[in-house]
Amino acid sequence: MNDQETFNIEMRHIQQRIVVYIENHWRLFLAEGIFFIALGIAAILIPQFFTEAFVIFLGWILLVGGLIHAGRALMFSTMPGFWLWLFIGLLEMGAGYLFIADPLVGLITITMMMSVFFGFEGLAKISLALILRPLAHWGLMLFSGITSLVFALIIVVSLSETAHWLLAVFLGINMIFLGWSLIKLSLYHKGDE
Numbered sequence: 001m002n003d004q005e006t007f008n009i010e011m012r013h014i015q016q017r018i019v020v021y022i023e024n025h026w027r028l029f030l031a032e033g034i035f036f037i038a039l040g041i042a043a044i045l046i047p048q049f050f051t052e053a054f055v056i057f058l059g060w061i062l063l064v065g066g067l068i069h070a071g072r073a074l075m076f077s078t079m080p081g082f083w084l085w086l087f088i089g090l091l092e093m094g095a096g097y098l099f100i101a102d103p104l105v106g107l108i109t110i111t112m113m114m115s116v117f118f119g120f121e122g123l124a125k126i127s128l129a130l131i132l133r134p135l136a137h138w139g140l141m142l143f144s145g146i147t148s149l150v151f152a153l154i155i156v157v158s159l160s161e162t163a164h165w166l167l168a169v170f171l172g173i174n175m176i177f178l179g180w181s182l183i184k185l186s187l188y189h190k191g192d193e
Contacts, residue, residue, distance in 0.1 A: 036179030059099025066092030
């Protein structure tokens with residue numbers, strides 16, 4: 001048996017396991033799909049709220065995390081690497097403060113990071129779609145992956161003009177495509193009951 005045959009056998013085994021899992025838990029996939037569609041619609045309808053709320057929420061997470069890091073470093077000041085631990089805490093606190101005080105600065109940073117996220121997510125979804133390929137509706141996952149790659153490219157090209165609303169709209173559209181593909185997969189593979 002050559003490497004290609006071994007690979008094909010392993011892929012069929014993975015696909016069979018995925019089908020069994022979807023059939024056994026189709027309601028969970030359906031609920032997740034509905035949730036993502038609802039969240040996506042909300043993000044599209046009120047993009048500035050979603051974008052700023054996301055930046056401020058992340059700012060608070062960074063600020064609290066930084067306080068904990070720095071506090072622990074100060075408690076154990078004789079620990080090896082003290083200055084590095086303290087630096088990490090101060091860096092997190094500084095970034096968190098900037099995101100809270102001026103969400104636009106955080107928004108541009110996060111928007112750039114989201115373009116990287118969309119790029120990697122697109123590649124992951126395309127890979128998953130190729131694994132799901134013999135299953136019904138695998139093309140929806142492929143379409144969602146290609147859409148994510150296109151979103152990453154658009155963000156990079158038009159960052160300065162659209163940072164305050166584009167991220168939420170793209171996240172919303174992305175969530176709707178993901179939700180729709182999960183709903184279609186779950187309904188097609190729902191087990192006999």
